[in-house]
Amino acid sequence: GAGVSQSPRYKVTKRGQDVALRCDPISGHVSLYWYRQALGQGPEFLTYFNYEAQQDKSGLPNDRFSAERPEGSISTLTIQRTEQRDSAMYRCASSLGTLTGGNEKLFFGSGTQLSVL
């Protein structure tokens, strides 16, 4: 597609349920990133992939969070046993190539707003 697409746009779930958030990056983009953004805050890094390989997952807050990108294109961020503190905007971004110094340019999707009741 023309841009980074995320679905669903809004997700309301009950505490304890699992959720899966989808990201479809710009066609041909090698790298894909997941960020979380709390209200009034900037995006906070969670994890990223080069092709299908997860390069860095240091930002995932705990083991209830996981992500995959099995074919090097679409990615899914899964949150198990959701808690109210997981409520936030989850943003996906992609980049044409792997990031190098001075050439970082991320293209962001509109995000998935997750609300855990």
Next chain:
Amino acid sequence: GNSVTQMEGPVTLSEEAFLTINCTYTATGYPSLFWYVQYPGEGLQLLLKATKADDKGSNKGFEATYRKETTSFHLEKGSVQVSDSAVYFCALTSGGSYIPTFGRGTSLIVHP
């Protein structure tokens, strides 16, 4: 570690006013600095960047100069338009990690 501090918003201006949004940073090594903009209902998009000290990034009438001595990268525009109303995020990459660290964002509201 790396961090970015932005002035709190919202910043409210009349059309054609001068804009400054302050950004200061803490980083290891020699960071690259960025401004991203988020229009309502859209994702963040890169506005401008600067990769070394004294560089000036510019785009769409916006400018920011990389000031190593004051660890700052303030965003300026000489005459804002209603269409500039958005949230502006300062960001950096440094320390061998090219994944951007973002500030909290500053909301700009421009009135006709």
